[in-house]
Amino acid sequence: MSKRSADAAGVPDAKTHKSEAPQESRVAPDGLEFEDDFEDEFESEGEVEEYNSDDDDDVMVAGADGLPDADDDTPAKKEGDEMEVDNQVFIPSRHKLGKDEILEPDPSVYHMLHTLNVNWPCLSFDIIPDDLGDERRTYPASVYLVTGTQASKPKENEIMVLKLSGLNKMKGGARDDDEEEEDDDDDSDTEDDPILESRSLPTNSVTNRIRMNPNAKQTGEYLAASMAENGDAYIWDLTPHYRSFDSPGTTINKAQKLPKATIKSHRGVEGYGLDWSPLIQSGALLTGDNSGKIYLTTRSQSGGWKTDENAFKGHTGSIEEIQWSPTEQFVFASGSSDGTVKIWDTRSKKRKAQLSVDVSSSDINVMSWNKRVDFLLATGADDGVWGVWDLRKVAELGSNPSANVTPIASFNFHKEPITSIEFHPTEDSVVQVCSADNTITLWDLSVELDDEESKDTGGVEDIPPQLLFCHYMKDVKEAHWQKQMPGVVVATGGDGFGVWKSISV
Template sequence: MSKRTADEDAVAGPLKGGDRPDAMDIDEKPNDMGDFEDEFEDEFESEDEVLETGVDGRPDAEREADEAAMNVDGTTGGPATFIVGRTKLDPGQTLAPDPTTYRMLHNLSTPWPCLSFDIVRDSLGDNRSVYPATMYTVAGTQADSRKAGDNALMVMKFSGLSKMDGEEGEDSEDEDDDDEDADPILESKSIPLNSTANRIRTHQSRSSQDPSRLSTTITATMTESSAVLIHDITPHLASFDTPGTLITAQQNKPLSTIRAHRSEGYALDWSPLHPAGKLLTGDNDGLIYQTTRSDGGGFVTDTRPFQGHAGSVEEIQWSPSETSVFASASSDGTIRVWDVRSKSRKAALTMQVSNTDVNVMSWSKQTTHLLASGADDGVWAVWDLRQWKPSSSSAPDKPTPIASFDYHKEQITSVEWHPTDDSIVAVAAGDNTVTLWDLAVELDDEESKDTAGVQDVPPQLLFVHYQKLAKELHWHPQIPGALVATGEEFSVFRTISV
């Protein structure tokens, strides 16, 4: 949520998103309190005099001027709440977050912006709500200079992530947390790269002796040079908790370099169902390759690509429930579903889901027949894969989404289902916003009347967070409701609505 504030030194560009206000408590029904004494009975001699002067005893012009200066929350003076569909930024105004709408909010800067990142699971426990919070991430930089060595793979630890002042914890253990004076801290270990990182994903394996303990964390990085680099960042993560640990040059070297692609790409994903590691990578030529880690620890890439897309492969995701199935999204406007066991290397299903580039995609981990997609025209949609059937025609089918939202007016840059709630979705877009949605919301007739004045705001929209140059977001799998988004800087937050 945001408030408008004047900023003489910065002029904001057009903002095509904002916040959905909470429903206002307005009772339009007739007063049911019975008879009451007229407080103006002795002050005015006639009803005409009351109407002329105004219902509160002041001239109408004076009252209307005060109402015009009143903020939407009933207060006067100070910044006004930015409401989607009603409010526009004036020249010289920028948005500032409303702290009362967040449980946690921190911004952390890196030397260079990061187009892509991933959250690393840790051993601090699941479902934790203790503050200050700690989390681990890995990201790839985009240095302006593009010189060899200027870019890096950054392994990071965020700590000291305190809750908002006055925010009460959900659990009793939070009440004893002494985090009021905690400052956010970003620690990092850098692995030099010779090229910009387009996309990065992590894979973690567990100890054979103790399956509850994570033993190895590896990353795959798609670079602008078309090479895919695989690194073991286990020692880098361990060094944060062992002061004085030095990372050797050998530990910074990739375990493997995949050179199957002839063009750069942005799509890659590790299978969550293959403990050793099975990786898919897609490029701008529309080709998809599979790389598998052998029992000996080496990586083998199948030279036979999966092909069929008429445009670049923008996103790949393995099925969360079927070991041999994956989906891909492309700039050709299609989503295709594949089976790696197919000898033809052709897609089993091809669906035309947009007339523009399909940039991103997310497969629900809770309800695995649901898939969300985000396109270049700002539309994001939800699909029921049970409704997708193979077509005998050479032209791809055009399925009907079970939900579609044309709220963002710029390209969708990231979309992700909540890890434990199959009705909550987070979306990032090129209009500098991250939005949270609740697909379970349905308004009855009375509620629809109350929100009719807010134009173009779907009732499913829960929250809008301002994120300059928003590129990618991820829910933290171990801290319920916590989101991390990257753009001009990293934003770590949790709202009171999720």
């Protein structure tokens, strides 16, 4: 991370250790901060691992390397000629570790840090809204997830409903300023290890993307939709699976493990675009495929699901992302490998885009609609560039193909494809970004440096002042904010899942 930035926030630099034996699987995060004034059925299938600087267990994905603290007078420390500590600036997206180097997480920049392994990698997941309350800041914490696997054989794939419980504060980590005073004497960070419980719904295809219906809590019906590698889309009722975690002895029958509906309108064409309407409680689902077609599926009066076979057409490339407007019931946006973002109205019988803007010369991989400022849309592209667009300016473009619309913010900090992007649920200027460079970065677009601050580059000139935090995660694919737990991020990558909270947000 940037020494200039880290010093400004009072955050120590990352430490790079050199050891005799390579430990390539152990990589850990570092962060920085800027100031801003203004088994199925009911058995536990695994355990969540918590970072512990005194534990040298090899299962740690997030990077516990078992190295002693600087003040620890242990035999390992006395063998000083066998291990060197390099306090130089290390930026995961810029620098590479040597074969005998590892990164160690700095506990002072995390409130919480956990990792968990599952049987197969998961390309996509979503957070299940729960009944435990909003604005939760106490520990231990619990998180509910739904995900789909990428197994080596099609028949081994499954949709998994997960409960992560007993998530404690990081040992030696920072204290949350919003924690209750009585929590000062709490020793929850030394309690038993967290537990992972799971429920399984079999599926015969890799899940490319999966999304929860955001109206689940309001309706009491916990619906999820998934796009499969085989070209089909599925709607799942996760209500009995979610409820079973708190009702020991509940039996889930075979029928409850089957999808409630299968969407075959894509006719075997694989796809990734998928989103539920946040404003239509009865259920409205958009699905997009690699042929550039988008279909709308809604619930019929009989309670079943019906897909309008009149597809939305206009993209010349694959549909990579779909986002419903958070405020306009009939409006949605789509991002494509053709480099454009298009705005649609589902009431249009012609099924043609109302607006279109050229965003990138490469694929538009992901998008996020700001939930609090409804004219802001963030995009992430295959060339590593991400930006934020003012849709009012896009609307001014109208049908004039020669007009040039530019983003209100654009960053090329990442040099590999952007794999996930999401606005903070309550802080309209905060964005989290995942990249194929193995990092998750947090940004605050409201931050600006004055002239004096900008002169102190700390030897690293390409660190934007808006960058708040950088977290390392191998092969990260997707990340989401846990909306009911302020500042908590959940992510999936090549080595499993991570749950963490930094001091930055």
